Amino acid sequence: MKKHIFSLMALLVWGMQAFAQTANSGSMLRASGKIYVVVGIIAIIFILIVLYLFRLDKKLSRLEKQA
Amino acid sequence: MKFLQKAWYKALAALLVLYTLVYGLLIELPADVGILDETIRNLFYHVPMWFGMMLILLAAWVNSIMYLSKPNPKRDAYATELTNVGLLMGFCGLFTGMFWAYNTWGTAWTNDPKLNGVAAGMAIYGGYWMIQKSVNDDAKRARLGAVYNVFVFPIFLALIVVMPKLAQSSIHPGSGDTVNFKTYNSSQNMEMVFYPAVVGWTLLFVWIAELRTRYRLIKLHKDNEKAHF
Numbered sequence A: 001m002k003k004h005i006f007s008l009m010a011l012l013v014w015g016m017q018a019f020a021q022t023a024n025s026g027s028m029l030r031a032s033g034k035i036y037v038v039v040g041i042i043a044i045i046f047i048l049i050v051l052y053l054f055r056l057d058k059k060l061s062r063l064e065k066q067a
Numbered sequence B: 001m002k003f004l005q006k007a008w009y010k011a012l013a014a015l016l017v018l019y020t021l022v023y024g025l026l027i028e029l030p031a032d033v034g035i036l037d038e039t040i041r042n043l044f045y046h047v048p049m050w051f052g053m054m055l056i057l058l059a060a061w062v063n064s065i066m067y068l069s070k071p072n073p074k075r076d077a078y079a080t081e082l083t084n085v086g087l088l089m090g091f092c093g094l095f096t097g098m099f100w101a102y103n104t105w106g107t108a109w110t111n112d113p114k115l116n117g118v119a120a121g122m123a124i125y126g127g128y129w130m131i132q133k134s135v136n137d138d139a140k141r142a143r144l145g146a147v148y149n150v151f152v153f154p155i156f157l158a159l160i161v162v163m164p165k166l167a168q169s170s171i172h173p174g175s176g177d178t179v180n181f182k183t184y185n186s187s188q189n190m191e192m193v194f195y196p197a198v199v200g201w202t203l204l205f206v207w208i209a210e211l212r213t214r215y216r217l218i219k220l221h222k223d224n225e226k227a228h229f
Helices: A002-022 A035-066 B002-026 B034-044 B047-068 B071-105 B113-134 B138-166 B190-229
Strands: none
Touching: A035 B002, A035 B190, B002 B034, B002 B190, B034 B047, B034 B071, B034 B190, B047 B071, B047 B138, B047 B190, B071 B113, B071 B138, B071 B190, B113 B138
16 A cells, blocks of 8 residues: 555656646746645645545444444 | 455545646646636636535435435435535535635625525525434434435525526626636646546545445444344
8 A cells, every 4th residue: 555655656746747847837836846845745635634534434344344 | 456346436536636636736727817817726626616516416316316215224324424525515615716706806705696596505405404403203304304305406406507507697607698617728738637626526525425424324223223222
C-alpha cells in the first residue's frame, strides 16, 4: 500500500513538471511558479484524508463481521 | 485483487479527486472568461458539488421507491444516508457559491433564480430531517420518510433546474438568458478536468454515504439484539 502511494506521488510530481513546461500563461497565480507547492500540500492533505477513510472503512468491516 | 473488487469505486474516487485537485489548479485557462479570471477554476470544485448532490439525491430517491415497493431496513438506511450526504454536498456547494459570489458579483447572496430556488429546496428537505428526527417508531419513520422523499425530489429538481431555466434573466450560466459554460470555452482543457471532477467528487461522497449506512445498519443490528434480551 505504502509503495503504491509513493509511486503515485512520484507520478504526480512528474506530471506537474510536464505541465510546468507547457503552461506559459502569465496569470498572477502561477507567475512565481510556487503554486506547485500549494498544489503539493493540497494533494498530501487529500491523500491523508483518503487513507483515513480507508481505515475507517476497514474498522466498519471488522465490526460487520462481529455483528 | 480482492481489494480492487471490493473497493474499486473508492480508489477511483480518490484518484479522480486527486487529479482534479492537482490539474484543476494547474491547467491553462481560456482567455475569454471575463470577470471570472482565475476563479473559473471553481468549475472543478463548486459546480461538481451541485452535480453530485443531484446524482446522490437521485440515488436516495430510487432507494426510497425501492423501500416503498418492498420494505427492507437496508433500503431505508441507504435512502436516509444518501439524502444526508447529498444535502451535505449541497451545503458545500452553497457556501462555496456564496464565497465565490462575494468575490465576483460583490455580494454573497444575489436574487438570482438559482439561489432562491435552492434556498426553497433546502427548506423543503428540512422537512425530511424533521421526519427523521421526530418519529420514534422505526418502521413508521422509514415509511413516512420514503413517501416524503418520493415527492420532494422532483419538486427540488423543478426548483433548482427547471425554474431557473424558465426565468427571465439570471447570472448563472445555463439558466434564464445566459449561455452555457460550453459555449465560451475556447479551450478543451477545462472539460478534461470538469467531467472527471464530477465523477470523482460524487463517488467520494457516495463512499462517505456508504460508511454512514453501514454504521447505521450495525447500530440497528445491535439495537435489535438488545431488544431480544
